[in-house]
Amino acid sequence: MRLVVVGGVAAGLSAASRARRLDPELEILVLEKGYDISYGACGLPYYIEGRAEDLSVYSADFFRRERKIEIRTAADVVSVLPTRRELTLSGGERITYDRLILATGARPNPPPEANRPVFCLHTFEDGRRLKDFLGEHRPARAAVMGGGYIGLEAAEALRTQGWRVTLFQESPYLLHRADAELTALLVAHLKTFRIDLRLGQRYDGSRYDLIVSATGLKPNAEIAAAAGIELGTTGAIRVSDRMETSANGIYAAGDCVELTHLVTGRPVWIALGTHANKAGRVAGANAAGGDARFPGVVGTSIVRVCGLGVALTGLSTEEARLEGFDVISASASAFDKAKYFRGRRTRVELTADRRTGRLLGGSVIGEDGAGGRINVIATALHRRMRVDEFEYLDLAYAPPFAPVYDPLLVTAHELLKKL
Amino acid sequence: MRLVVVGGVAAGLSAASRARRLDPELEILVLEKGYDISYGACGLPYYIEGRAEDLSVYSADFFRRERKIEIRTAADVVSVLPTRRELTLSGGERITYDRLILATGARPNPPPEANRPVFCLHTFEDGRRLKDFLGEHRPARAAVMGGGYIGLEAAEALRTQGWRVTLFQESPYLLHRADAELTALLVAHLKTFRIDLRLGQRYDGSRYDLIVSATGLKPNAEIAAAAGIELGTTGAIRVSDRMETSANGIYAAGDCVELTHLVTGRPVWIALGTHANKAGRVAGANAAGGDARFPGVVGTSIVRVCGLGVALTGLSTEEARLEGFDVISASASAFDKAKYFRGRRTRVELTADRRTGRLLGGSVIGEDGAGGRINVIATALHRRMRVDEFEYLDLAYAPPFAPVYDPLLVTAHELLKKL
Numbered sequence: 001m002r003l004v005v006v007g008g009v010a011a012g013l014s015a016a017s018r019a020r021r022l023d024p025e026l027e028i029l030v031l032e033k034g035y036d037i038s039y040g041a042c043g044l045p046y047y048i049e050g051r052a053e054d055l056s057v058y059s060a061d062f063f064r065r066e067r068k069i070e071i072r073t074a075a076d077v078v079s080v081l082p083t084r085r086e087l088t089l090s091g092g093e094r095i096t097y098d099r100l101i102l103a104t105g106a107r108p109n110p111p112p113e114a115n116r117p118v119f120c121l122h123t124f125e126d127g128r129r130l131k132d133f134l135g136e137h138r139p140a141r142a143a144v145m146g147g148g149y150i151g152l153e154a155a156e157a158l159r160t161q162g163w164r165v166t167l168f169q170e171s172p173y174l175l176h177r178a179d180a181e182l183t184a185l186l187v188a189h190l191k192t193f194r195i196d197l198r199l200g201q202r203y204d205g206s207r208y209d210l211i212v213s214a215t216g217l218k219p220n221a222e223i224a225a226a227a228g229i230e231l232g233t234t235g236a237i238r239v240s241d242r243m244e245t246s247a248n249g250i251y252a253a254g255d256c257v258e259l260t261h262l263v264t265g266r267p268v269w270i271a272l273g274t275h276a277n278k279a280g281r282v283a284g285a286n287a288a289g290g291d292a293r294f295p296g297v298v299g300t301s302i303v304r305v306c307g308l309g310v311a312l313t314g315l316s317t318e319e320a321r322l323e324g325f326d327v328i329s330a331s332a333s334a335f336d337k338a339k340y341f342r343g344r345r346t347r348v349e350l351t352a353d354r355r356t357g358r359l360l361g362g363s364v365i366g367e368d369g370a371g372g373r374i375n376v377i378a379t380a381l382h383r384r385m386r387v388d389e390f391e392y393l394d395l396a397y398a399p400p401f402a403p404v405y406d407p408l409l410v411t412a413h414e415l416l417k418k419l
Numbered sequence: 420m421r422l423v424v425v426g427g428v429a430a431g432l433s434a435a436s437r438a439r440r441l442d443p444e445l446e447i448l449v450l451e452k453g454y455d456i457s458y459g460a461c462g463l464p465y466y467i468e469g470r471a472e473d474l475s476v477y478s479a480d481f482f483r484r485e486r487k488i489e490i491r492t493a494a495d496v497v498s499v500l501p502t503r504r505e506l507t508l509s510g511g512e513r514i515t516y517d518r519l520i521l522a523t524g525a526r527p528n529p530p531p532e533a534n535r536p537v538f539c540l541h542t543f544e545d546g547r548r549l550k551d552f553l554g555e556h557r558p559a560r561a562a563v564m565g566g567g568y569i570g571l572e573a574a575e576a577l578r579t580q581g582w583r584v585t586l587f588q589e590s591p592y593l594l595h596r597a598d599a600e601l602t603a604l605l606v607a608h609l610k611t612f613r614i615d616l617r618l619g620q621r622y623d624g625s626r627y628d629l630i631v632s633a634t635g636l637k638p639n640a641e642i643a644a645a646a647g648i649e650l651g652t653t654g655a656i657r658v659s660d661r662m663e664t665s666a667n668g669i670y671a672a673g674d675c676v677e678l679t680h681l682v683t684g685r686p687v688w689i690a691l692g693t694h695a696n697k698a699g700r701v702a703g704a705n706a707a708g709g710d711a712r713f714p715g716v717v718g719t720s721i722v723r724v725c726g727l728g729v730a731l732t733g734l735s736t737e738e739a740r741l742e743g744f745d746v747i748s749a750s751a752s753a754f755d756k757a758k759y760f761r762g763r764r765t766r767v768e769l770t771a772d773r774r775t776g777r778l779l780g781g782s783v784i785g786e787d788g789a790g791g792r793i794n795v796i797a798t799a800l801h802r803r804m805r806v807d808e809f810e811y812l813d814l815a816y817a818p819p820f821a822p823v824y825d826p827l828l829v830t831a832h833e834l835l836k837k838l
Contacts, residue, residue, distance in 0.1 A: 302817045303817055393798055397691070399465055
């Protein structure tokens with residue numbers, strides 16, 4: 001029995017490792033089209049910044065030796081033939097499988113034509129290229145295209161190293177969140193770091209010394225589609241909660257699949273390492289004969305923007321409106337702990353449905369504790385909590401850690417007044 | 420219509436303020452037996468330490484001027500006569516009410532007989548007395564009695580100021596948590612701060628230069644009991660979820676009442692500022708003709724122990740066993756964020772019921788993020804989440820804030836292996 005996994009980063013190796021744990025006898029082969037496997041792609045901005053020295057987690061040797069998982073790099077799968085349970089590599093070589101897991105990931109949208117050095121920040125190789133460039137050039141003028149989290153992280157990393165950074169974001173919002181207050185807050189914050197933000201503007205074609213392109217991703221779903229595997233409405237591979245595709249014996253996980261959004265109940269495509277790892281584990285378990293289920297996501301994310309933690313979960317008010325909810329939201333700015341423990345203001349926003357009182361989403365911005373607070377909202381979203389229930393959450397309090405009314409509860413109280 | 424509130428700290432003033440907001444015409448009188456009102460008692464250890472300069476939040480003048488709430492200090496209520504809607508003060512003065520809120524608080528267990536300076540750490544006055552003493556004496560040998568959170572905080576505050584501290588705890592556990600692993604971890608940590616811990620030992624009668632007694636609290640429920648108001652099984656005043664006592668028109672809130680534990684469904688007495696504030700607000704709303712309900716607590720707390728955050732929620736394995744659950748628990752020590760962001764190990768413990776898979780409690784110990792993580796467990800407990808649901812929580816991930824598998828999820832995975 002041979003399990004083949006296409007993709008050797010987060011989802012692929014989680015899947016392979018999980019399958020091995022469940023079935024010690026299975027033959028497992030991982031095919032990675034690049035030269036790097038098992039690295040923390042989310043650390044790329046910090047690798048560029050010089051903070052993280054290496055992003056590799058495990059070597060191919062480790063997998064071979066410790067987990068009896070064979071890994072081939074530079075193995076570019078160009079097609080899948082489900083009827084023959086066969087893959088074809090770019091060189092023409094054919095490989096058969098009994099079970100297949102597609103973890104083909106995503107790719108960045110192509111950068112613009114420019115007579116300048118242009119870099120993406122998607123693979124470890126991208127990171128090394130950019131880092132080499134930075135090592136060989138004095139800081140000068142850089143343009144970053146894209147105000148999503150990668151663009152913001154890249155801008156900060158370059159700024160930290162002395163580059164003058166202009167950040168272009170075509171839409172009027174940062175972080176793909178239609179939240180004018182959030183964007184305004186970040187605009188002010190970026191200004192203090194002297195990042196020249198051009199909101200609602202495309203790259204102006206000026207002569208920058210370096211361009212980083214981070215204008216979004218696309219799922220690598222073409223091979224699946226060509227093999228007759230169903231894609232979903234988002235353009236990514238459609239899977240069941242067992243991470244099964246529409247083709248018998250073929251599973252998929254990671255940035256190439258869409259998942260269920262637990263707030264809307266509808267498919268969503270969110271390319272994040274957390275989901276890739278968890279869903280990969282589920283795909284691996286099922287491919288090895290187990291029975292695991294991935295329930296879905298609530299859209300939680302966090303990003304550091306020039307020292308500030310910016311965390312989001314669930315739906316923004318705009319998204320909630322588009323989903324047909326009767327949207328109501330409130331925000332509050334409150335101290336995150338006692339002032340004599342250097343408490344700072346944290347800004348929390350909560351969105352709910354007026355008809356049912358159900359929480360739909362929220363955001364937390366703060367120097368400290370944004371991750372912990374967004375996780376409380378995320379947990380509430382998982383369980384469809386109402387605002388009036390949320391207001392009475394028994395949250396931890398002691399002066400070094402939080403105020404007696406946590407900013408989360410202060411915001412819930414404000415929201416209840418409007419309901 | 421006159422509302423009288425007995426007690427002018429957390430619950431009493433939350434109640435009075437809430438009642439005023441709902442009814443601008445109500446006559447509101449607060450009777451406080453001490454001289455201080457509206458102070459953050461939880462900050463006492465930091466006041467002693469010299470970090471917090473003042474703990475007062477609002478003055479009696481502020482309440483009079485801004486909220487039309489009359490406050491009398493040194494007004495010691497000695498009896499309540501519900502049939503006549505009348506209170507008697509220690510001087511013999513009688514005061515009538517239409518609605519009454521009892522927020523009589525709790526008191527520390529009496530310190531031992533000792534020919535030494537003995538201090539409690541319960542009221543602001545206690546704090547000032549101890550602080551004055553510390554200002555007038557050179558650091559020497561101090562004994563702290565009690566290994567609950569006040570004892571531990573007091574020990575740290577004294578140690579910080581150069582005192583040699585011996586900490587006596589009669590039971591074999593710290594923080595009233597029958598968790599041998601937790602206690603062992605804290606024992607080791609206290610040792611590095613050179614606090615001489617005597618576990619399972621009573622105060623030895625030695626000649627210390629200062630004794631701080633923190634051997635627990637008792638609810639001030641005597642006046643209520645004498646008035647024929649029902650007490651609960653814990654010895655504190657029994658209230659409905661509207662904070663009504665058994666006597667018509669009399670409400671109670673704060674450290675003098677018992678609350679519902681949402682994990683067991685049974686009454687529990689937990690004297691904490693968070694509950695006092697929230698339940699006070701509910702009592703005030705209802706006393707003013709509103710309809711608010713306090714659902715209950717899950718037993719969340721956090722304490723700083725020599726720089727370490729120690730957070731608890733729900734039931735310990737021992738408590739869960741006594742409640743008749745088929746207890747299973749797991750703990751894990753995992754990095755709280757990327758190592759290149761100075762990630763440190765955090766220890767998480769989760770307890771569940773083997774029959775249903777339902778989470779029953781947990782603890783988190785870490786330098787950073789213990790509050791945020793315990794709050795996620797607390798939120799899960801509020802909604803009776805199972806471990807297999809908890810394992811797939813969509814928690815925030817980015818290298819500066821958390822690892823791709825949060826320590827919470829790592830622990831849930833360990834626990835699932837045992838289920």
